[in-house]
Amino acid sequence: DAGITQSPRYKITETGRQVTLMCHQTWSHSYMFWYRQDLGHGLRLIYYSAAADITDKGEVPDGYVVSRSKTENFPLTLESATRSQTSVYFCASSEAKTTNEKLFFGSGTQLSVL
Amino acid sequence: DQQVKQNSPSLSVQEGRISILNCDYTNSMFDYFLWYKKYPAEGPTFLISISSIKDKNEDGRFTVFLNKSAKHLSLHIVPSQPGDSAVYFCAASGIRLAAGGTSYGKLTFGQGTILTVHP
Numbered sequence: 001d002a003g004i005t006q007s008p009r010y011k012i013t014e015t016g017r018q019v020t021l022m023c024h025q026t027w028s029h030s031y032m033f034w035y036r037q038d039l040g041h042g043l044r045l046i047y048y049s050a051a052a053d054i055t056d057k058g059e060v061p062d063g064y065v066v067s068r069s070k071t072e073n074f075p076l077t078l079e080s081a082t083r084s085q086t087s088v089y090f091c092a093s094s095e096a097k098t099t100n101e102k103l104f105f106g107s108g109t110q111l112s113v114l
Numbered sequence: 115d116q117q118v119k120q121n122s123p124s125l126s127v128q129e130g131r132i133s134i135l136n137c138d139y140t141n142s143m144f145d146y147f148l149w150y151k152k153y154p155a156e157g158p159t160f161l162i163s164i165s166s167i168k169d170k171n172e173d174g175r176f177t178v179f180l181n182k183s184a185k186h187l188s189l190h191i192v193p194s195q196p197g198d199s200a201v202y203f204c205a206a207s208g209i210r211l212a213a214g215g216t217s218y219g220k221l222t223f224g225q226g227t228i229l230t231v232h233p
Contacts, residue, residue: 033220042120042203043158043223058220090157102148103221105157 003027006091006106014114019078021109023091031094032074033103034058034066036087043090049074081113117141118206120224128232133191135227137204140185144206148221149178149189152201161202162189194231201226 004025013019023032034046045058047066055066063085065077074093078085088110092103119138127133135149145166150158164171164178164187171178177190191198205221 035223040225042118042225043205045220045222048220059222092157102160102163103158105159107155107157 004091004093004104004106006089006109008109009107010110012112012114013081015081015083017081019081019111021076021078021089021091021111023074023076023106025072025074025091025093025104027093027104028071029093029095029104030071032068033092033094034064034074034076035090035092036060037090037108038087046076046089078111081111083113085111086113087111115140116225117144118204118222118224120202120204120227122227123225124228124230126230126232127194129196130193133189133194133198133229133231135189135191135202135204135229137187137189137224138185139187139206141206141208141222142185143208144222146207147178147180147187148205148207149176150203150205150223152203152226158203191229194229196231196233199229199231201228 007022030051033048035043037043044060046060046064047058049055049068052068052071068074088108090108091106094103117140148163149161151161152158162173162176162178164180169180180187203226204224207221
């Protein structure tokens with residue numbers, strides 16, 4: 001099915017390990033985003049990308065790395081996972097030609113760092 | 115600094131009654147506001163939006179009101195149904211410039227309000 005897909009759905013890892021969360025969209029949307037959801041904080045923007053090879057930091061980028069070599073993929077890497085990175089991660093995409101473009105979200109990846 | 119705030123973590127209403135969810139923002143550069151709905155184990159889905167040039171937008175049972183002078187918006191659901199039980203996030207956006215000079219809009223979300231509609 002067309003849309004935005006995230007993998008894996010669930011991931012358990014240990015502190016210090018590198019983890020990569022995958023995001024793939026089939027709409028050819030220019031813009032992609034990574035958010036994390038935490039109780040009491042809602043959804044906070046980690047990184048975003050306006051196009052292939054263009055990325056920028058969001059509100060909480062520390063400890064994360066992104067890349068966008070192809071328009072349809074936007075992987076998020078935790079270089080050395082910490083317990084504070086236990087969260088639910090959502091990838092989203094949009095055209096965002098104006099501010100009136102809504103985001104389309106994936107189903108999320110629940111990450112536990114032990 | 116939380117630029118978009120939902121001060122009520124939860125709301126419980128009876129089926130058929132009105133649900134009112136509130137949201138406050140601090141950044142006067144925001145010019146577009148959205149509400150998202152999220153069920154457990156799913157991603158947020160778009161519900162309704164409003165531009166800053168309007169003070170009301172209606173879509174079926176859902177109405178969003180914007181009070182720019184108070185920097186406040188609210189979502190009204192009438193009548194509420196058990197299937198409306200979910201987490202509701204308000205979000206705001208404004209024009210920003212990304213690296214390379216490309217304009218885009220990115221959303222700033224509130225903390226969310228858990229709505230429970232009892233049969």
